[in-house]
Amino acid sequence: MRAIVGEARAFAHAAELSEGSIKRAAKVVRAVHAGHNGRMHLGPIVDNKALYISDNPLHGFSTEIKINILKDIDAYARSQDSRVCQVSATLVGSWQAVQIIRTGGQHIADVRPLVRINVQIVVGDGKKMGCGYYGCGGRMTFDRYITSDSWKYATNEALRIALVDLDAIEAPAGDMEVVLGPGWPGVMLHEAVGHGLEGDFNRKNTSAYSGMLGQQVASKSVTVIDDGTLPDRRGSIAVDDEGTSSRHNVLIDEGILVGYMHDRQNARLMGVPTTGNGRRQSHAYPPIPRMTNTYMAAGSLEPEEILRSVKRGIYAVNFAGGSVDITSGKFVFSMNEAYQLENGKIGHAVKGATLIGNGPDLMGKITMIANDMKFDEGIGTCGKYGQGIPVGVGQPTLKTIVLVGGTVN
Incomplete structure (x- = not known):
């Protein structure tokens, strides 16, 4: 049970559905006067667009x-x-x-x-x-x-x-060209850029992207989308956890920041429409702005063309994990499958490689984007304020310049 007035929010939850638990929750949320008389006449359940089956996967197989x-x-x-x-x-x-x-x-x-x-x-x-x-x-x-x-x-x-x-051998270190493979490497886009485009961080001016709507924040070839309407994807939702229909939201359009991701509260406070991104882990948490399936749109180049363009660099096929500072945009990501690139050819596998940089800076240094956009295989879980939710990420093969942490010869 939740009540909101302005920036104030009262929230209560219970692990059982009973008259007593409902009364206790109602007493808690009265701490914020929401201007409602407490009497509600339920309308029919709103029909949602079917994005996935409703079958219970816990049944059917012993x-x-x-x-x-x-x-x-x-x-x-x-x-x-x-x-x-x-x-x-x-x-x-x-x-x-x-x-x-x-x-x-x-x-x-x-x-x-x-x-x-x-x-x-x-x-x-x-x-x-x-x-x-x-x-x-x-x-x-x-x-x-x-x-x-x-x-x-x-x-x-x-x-x-x-x-x-x-x-694998020890990875080299230094600023160099890095080619990111398609699919799961999009987790870096999710962390280094996506979180910075969530509405609450921008309303509070704590994001590296705060106040930058309409400005160039990435290379002109970069378009970033958050879309919860994709069938069967791990991050897809028919409606968010406030009852808003999921949507296809363009966040960065050809390098220009055109939108943030919002729940109802942040959208109202910022005077913009909600985007269907009010999500939560369970009934025990209040909804907050969260991503669904966040990805970079495909370019026009062949992946092989991008690989051939690199004289000395790293081909990062898969990532293990990383972290980002929302305010500054600084990130660190480790790679669990990466290879040397020498004169356009894939060389020896390397280990111990990390990518170190700044999200907005990285987006501005993307020089080539391939036509092979791919989503991850369905493994993403995003953490924020102690809440873990399923998400999807994706991107095509792309080339940028970034600091690689490894072994200095």
């Missing part, structure tokens, strides 16, 4: 079947290479039913399935060790992921990355 699949993954991985030391595999599923009642009696409902399969493999040759990870998922049931072809692909990818890591 625990025994799921355990046997995990055992099969373990046995298959170990049979592929004698250097496999450890296999960790998980099947994760959830089913969230949401009902939202707004002032005036508007009644919105949504049902959100979510599944994910993860495989992590450690390999060793007696002298050194390597680790590889692969995950995938989305708003669907387990059917797509528990077929032998699907989990074998996930296992093979995790093993391939582990073996690449096993033989």
Whole structure:
């Protein structure tokens, strides 16, 4: 239960649905007088556009079947290479039913399935060790992921990355050209740029992008979009957690900042329309501005053309994780699959590489964008103010200049 007046907000939640819990919650939110008389006549549930199935992924497959699949993954991985030391595999599923009642009696409902399969493999040759990870998922049931072809692909990818890591050499260091691969490397866009475009940070003038609407904030070839309406994607929502329909929101258009992501409160305070980005982890948290599926639009170049243009640099295929300071835009990201680029050719795998820079500065240094825009495989979870929510990221292959942290020769 939530009440809002201006910038003030009262929020209460309960773990049970009872008359007593509702009365206690109502007493708490009266701390903020919302100008409502407390009597509400419910209208019919508003129909939402179907973006994904409503089936509960927790049903349909017994625990025994799921355990046997995990055992099969373990046995298959170990049979592929004698250097496999450890296999960790998980099947994760959830089913969230949401009902939202707004002032005036508007009644919105949504049902959100979510599944994910993860495989992590450690390999060793007696002298050194390597680790590889692969995950995938989305708003669907387990059917797509528990077929032998699907989990074998996930296992093979995790093993391939582990073996690449096993033989990798120390990464070089310094300012250099970096080519980011398509898909999951878009997590850097999510962290270094996306969070800075969330409405609450900009209303409070704590973002590196505050007050910059209409200004050039990236190369003219860069267009950034947040879209919660994509079918089956991990970050997709039919409605946000305030009952606003999910939308396709262009944030940066050909390098120009054209919009932020808003929940209802921040949109009202900033005098702009809400964008359907009021999200929360569960009923125990108030909605705040959050991303859904955030990605960079495709360019016109072939990926091979971009790789051939690099005389000395790094090809970052996959990322492990990173952090960003919203106020300054400074970020640090580690790569878990990367290669040397020498005279346009992919060379030896490198390890221990980090990308260090500033989000707005990085966006201005993007010089080439390929036509191979790709979303991640469905593994993203975003944290903000202690809340974790599922998100999607994506981008095409692109080239920029950034400081690489590694080993100085």
